[in-house]
Amino acid sequence: MKKLFACLLVGALLAGPAHAQVEPIDGIAAVVDEDVVLRSELDRAIANIRSQYVGREDQLPPAAVLERQVAERLVLLKLQVARARDTGVRVGDQEVDQAIAAIAGQNGATTQQLVAQLAADGLDFEQFRDSVREELMIQHLRNRFAQSEIAVTDAEVDAALQAQAGGGQQYHIAHILVGLPEGATPEQINTAQQKIEGIKALLDRGEMNFAAAAVRYSDSPNALEGGDLGWRGRNEIPSAFSQLVAEMSPGEVTAPIRGPSGFQLVQLVDARDGSQAGTQMATQVRASHILIRTAEGTDPAEARAEADTLHARLVGGASFEELARTQSQDTSSQANGGDLGWFMPQEYGPEFATVLAGLRDGELSQPFQTPAGWHIVKLTGTREADIGDQSRRAQVREMLGRRKLEDRWERFVREMRNEAYVDLRASAPDDDAQAD
CATH class of the missing domain: 1.10.4030.10 (Porin chaperone SurA, peptide-binding domain)
Structure with a gap:
C-alpha cells in the first residue's frame, strides 16, 4: 500500500x-x-x-x-x-x-x-x-x-504536437526558488538576489548537492521533494529558461534567473528522446451523465437534493437515458440520453476521473460535485484505443494548461500568504546560504 x-x-x-x-x-x-x-x-x-x-x-x-x-x-x-x-x-x-x-x-x-x-x-x-x-x-x-x-491557444497546441511528431527532447529538471512578493521593494530584491547567489556558490563549491539545497533553501512548495519538476518537453518548460535547458548537460545548473515568482536556479537532471512515433495507445472510457448545474444564484442545497432524488429514481429502476433527456442540464449530451461518447478519464476534470476510477462497467455513481454542478455518472464501457488527433490535441491542451497553472497557482498561493496574518511560533533558523 x-x-x-x-x-x-x-x-x-x-x-x-x-x-x-x-x-x-x-x-x-x-x-x-x-x-x-x-x-x-x-x-x-x-x-x-x-x-x-x-x-x-x-x-x-x-x-x-x-x-x-x-x-x-x-x-x-x-x-x-x-x-x-x-x-x-x-x-x-x-x-x-x-x-x-x-x-x-x-x-x-x-x-x-x-x-x-x-x-x-x-x-x-x-x-x-x-x-x-x-x-x-x-x-x-x-x-x-x-x-x-488559464487559457491555451491553438497555436500553442500546434507547436507542442509538432515537437512531439519531430521526436523532440524531453528534460528532467529541478529548481530552487527564492520567492519575491508582488511589488517587491529594492531591498527585498537585493536580499533575494544575494540569497540565490549564495546558494549557487555553495553548489559550485560542491558543499551541497542540488536536492539537499532545494530542501533547505527553496521557497517552492516542492522543496521537500528536492525541487524535482519531473520530465517535460521543451514546450512545457517556462520560456525564461527553456533555451538554456536545451543547451545544458545533465547535472548542470543555470546561473540565477529572475522570473515572475522570484529568483531561480534550474538543474538539468537528465535528458531523453521524446519521440512518439507509431501508435499511441491509451485507456478510454464511455459514460453517460446527468448534470444539475449550480450556477450563480442557485441554492447548492437544492441542486444536491435534486441530484439525490434523481439517483433514488435510478436505483429504483428508472431509465437513465430518459431521465437524462428530461432532467439533465447539460445541453450537449441531453438529447443523447446523457451519452458522452468515448473519452480520456481526465478529459472532464479530476473529479470525473476519480469517480470513474472507482466504477465498474455498467455501474452507477453516487451524486458528486464538480465546478459545473452535481453529476450522476454511469460507466458504460472501457477500452484500449489508439487515440486520434482530437483526443491527442485535448491531451496536449490539458498538459499545457497544467504547466501554466503551476506557476500561476504558486503566485496566487504566495499572494494569499503575503496578505494573511501569520505568526510562526516554531523556531526560525538563521539562513546560512549567504556566504560565498
Missing part, C-alpha cells in the same frame, strides 16, 4: 499522524488568520517527512530548518482550505467516500482493507478522511482558478 498517499495527498501525509508512538504536544505552532496550526499537528507532519527519508537522513536539513519548511506547508494548507470555504467550495461525505474508494481501488484494495492498513500503520482514519476532504476542497479551488485564469 505504499502508493496510498500519492493520489491526492500531500495534505494527508502532512496532517495525518505518523506513528502511534508520537505523543501529541499541546500548544500552538502557528496562528494563521483566525485558524491555528497545533504543535501536535506540526510534530506529526515532521515525523511523516522523516519516515519518508529513512536511510537517507543526511539529505534532510537541520531540525530547525525542516520545522520551518513543514510549518510553512501547513500554513499554506490552512490558507487554501480557508479560501475554498470562503468562496463557497463544499465537499460532502459522499464525495469523500468516493475519493477514498478510488484511492483503495487504485491500490488493489477495498475501503475496508484500506481502513485496516491505516490502522496497522498507526494512522487515524477520521483524520485521514478530514485530510482527503481538505485536499478535495483545494482541488475544487484550483479548478475554479484554472477556468478563470
Whole structure:
C-alpha cells in the first residue's frame, strides 16, 4: 500500500499522524488568520517527512530548518482550505467516500482493507478522511482558478504536437526558488538576489548537492521533494529558461534567473528522446451523465437534493437515458440520453476521473460535485484505443494548461500568504546560504 498517499495527498501525509508512538504536544505552532496550526499537528507532519527519508537522513536539513519548511506547508494548507470555504467550495461525505474508494481501488484494495492498513500503520482514519476532504476542497479551488485564469491557444497546441511528431527532447529538471512578493521593494530584491547567489556558490563549491539545497533553501512548495519538476518537453518548460535547458548537460545548473515568482536556479537532471512515433495507445472510457448545474444564484442545497432524488429514481429502476433527456442540464449530451461518447478519464476534470476510477462497467455513481454542478455518472464501457488527433490535441491542451497553472497557482498561493496574518511560533533558523 505504499502508493496510498500519492493520489491526492500531500495534505494527508502532512496532517495525518505518523506513528502511534508520537505523543501529541499541546500548544500552538502557528496562528494563521483566525485558524491555528497545533504543535501536535506540526510534530506529526515532521515525523511523516522523516519516515519518508529513512536511510537517507543526511539529505534532510537541520531540525530547525525542516520545522520551518513543514510549518510553512501547513500554513499554506490552512490558507487554501480557508479560501475554498470562503468562496463557497463544499465537499460532502459522499464525495469523500468516493475519493477514498478510488484511492483503495487504485491500490488493489477495498475501503475496508484500506481502513485496516491505516490502522496497522498507526494512522487515524477520521483524520485521514478530514485530510482527503481538505485536499478535495483545494482541488475544487484550483479548478475554479484554472477556468478563470488559464487559457491555451491553438497555436500553442500546434507547436507542442509538432515537437512531439519531430521526436523532440524531453528534460528532467529541478529548481530552487527564492520567492519575491508582488511589488517587491529594492531591498527585498537585493536580499533575494544575494540569497540565490549564495546558494549557487555553495553548489559550485560542491558543499551541497542540488536536492539537499532545494530542501533547505527553496521557497517552492516542492522543496521537500528536492525541487524535482519531473520530465517535460521543451514546450512545457517556462520560456525564461527553456533555451538554456536545451543547451545544458545533465547535472548542470543555470546561473540565477529572475522570473515572475522570484529568483531561480534550474538543474538539468537528465535528458531523453521524446519521440512518439507509431501508435499511441491509451485507456478510454464511455459514460453517460446527468448534470444539475449550480450556477450563480442557485441554492447548492437544492441542486444536491435534486441530484439525490434523481439517483433514488435510478436505483429504483428508472431509465437513465430518459431521465437524462428530461432532467439533465447539460445541453450537449441531453438529447443523447446523457451519452458522452468515448473519452480520456481526465478529459472532464479530476473529479470525473476519480469517480470513474472507482466504477465498474455498467455501474452507477453516487451524486458528486464538480465546478459545473452535481453529476450522476454511469460507466458504460472501457477500452484500449489508439487515440486520434482530437483526443491527442485535448491531451496536449490539458498538459499545457497544467504547466501554466503551476506557476500561476504558486503566485496566487504566495499572494494569499503575503496578505494573511501569520505568526510562526516554531523556531526560525538563521539562513546560512549567504556566504560565498
